[in-house]
Amino acid sequence: MTTRTTLRTPADLASAGVIGPDQVVALEAVARRYAIAVTPAMSKLIRRPDDAIARQFVPDVRELATTPDERTDPIGDAAHSPVEGIVHRYPDRALIKMVHACPVYCRFCFRRExxxxxxxxxxGAALERAMAYLQDQTGIWEVIVTGGDPFMLTARRVEALMRRLGEMAHIRVVRWHTRVPIVDPARVSPALVRALRIGGKAVYVGLHANHPEEFTPEAETAIAMLADAGIALVSQSVLLKGVNNDAVTLAALMRRFVENRVQPYYLHHPDLAPGTSHFRVTLDEGQALMTALRGHLSGLAQPTYVLDIPGGHGKVPVGPSFLATASDGAVHVTDRKGVAHLYPPKDSTTP
Ligand code: SF4
Structure with missing residues (x-):
């Protein structure tokens, strides 16, 4: 469905033919609770109301149902926020949330509230307090710029931030997390790319994509602009029911990342964000999918499957494990076909 502008209301979605006119009233209740935005780059990929792209961006009345386990701050950002805009959960890195806006509003977003x-x-003053915190905390080695989507900032503001961070000697790495190169690739301008390189830090971009079809020619050009400028790219995806929870789709997605010089990094188990239970898969299903990838996909294309422990306890890899230790201490290693092999005990492998 080709549109020229971002669709922001149920009426917009109906006019573009993305939803039926009979759905507008029901979806207005969703729109009052959660923001809507579907960029032209994404709306043109939507072929059916239930396809993998539509599910990610088109509101659904199921979002109005919150389950008892869901929470407004699913990964516990607030518990680790010493000053406005900063989340400092791990000793060597901190997040700075520069903007709350995004080019699209993903229906499964963990920060949807x-x-x-x-x-x-x-x-203004809040930014100065955030900068002072980063300056004072000399244990911070990496700053992760996030939001919202920080590529919504103008190139001038990106440059100003990179200059400030450039003055902090202890910060060596700056990582930007964004969906922009995929969902609104025209925003990746030469000025933005130049601004990212100011300040002398190692710059990484964490690129969020969930389905191989998101890699349009325009998106690939935007990604190439970043890669050609020497910016390292890593991936992040969310494992989502009805979008990418099958091995063929996940393998194709990871290959698309690698083909575009984006190193697969994280496959997130979906967070307990409100109104997102229709996207949720089980950890068992996620582990089975990761086992399937291990059997069929280049090592270059293997992401780490991670869970953000609800309540702010941090991110951990959640398998699968290919090792098992029996009660007698024997170690069994499972191969890609599911066959267990006894690994020699420690005494026989050391001189
Ligand atoms: S772009 Fe990121 S922050 Fe924005 S709605 Fe999507 S997942 Fe959430």
Whole structure:
């Protein structure tokens, strides 16, 4: 469905033919709770109301149902926020949330209660307090710029941030997390790419994509602009029911990343964000999919399957494990076909 502008209301979605006119009233209740935005780059990929692209961006009345386990701050950002805009959960790295806006509003977003077009950007005195915190905390080696989507910032603001971080000697790595190169590739301008390289830090971009079809020619050009400028790219995806929870789709997605010089990094188990239970898979299903990838996909294309432990306890890999230790201490290693092999005991492998 080709559109020229971003679709932001149920009426917009109906006019573009993305939803039926009979759905508008019901989806207005969803729109009052969670922001909507479907960029032209994504709306043109939507062929059916239930396809993998539509499911990610088109609101659904199931979002109005919150289950008892779901929470407004599923990964516990607030518990680790010493000053506005900063999340400092791990000793050597901190997040800075520069904007609350995004080019699209993903229906499964773990920060869906905080993001939206009306949210204020981090500016003025609040930005100065965030900068002072990063300056004082000399154990911070890496700053992760996030939001919302930080590629919504102008190139001028990106440059200003990179200059400030460039003055902090202890910060060696700056990582930007974004969906922009995929969902609104025209925003990746030469000025933005130049701004990212200011400040002398190692710059990484964490690129969020969930389905191989998202790699349009325009997206691939935007990604190439970043890669050609010497910016390292890593992937992040969310494992989502009805979008990518099958081995063929996941393998194709990981290959698309690698073909575009994006190193597969994280496959996130979906967080307990409100109104997202229709996207959730089980950990068992996720582990089975990872086992299938291990059997069929280049090592270059293997992401780490991770869970953010609800409540702010951090991110951990959740398998699968290919090792098992029996009660007698014997170690069994399972191969890609599921066959277990006894690994020699420690005494026989050391001189
Ligand atoms: S782009 Fe990221 S922050 Fe924005 S809605 Fe999607 S997942 Fe959430």
């Amino acid at each position: 905080m993001v939206g077009p009306g949210g204020a950007a981090l500016t």
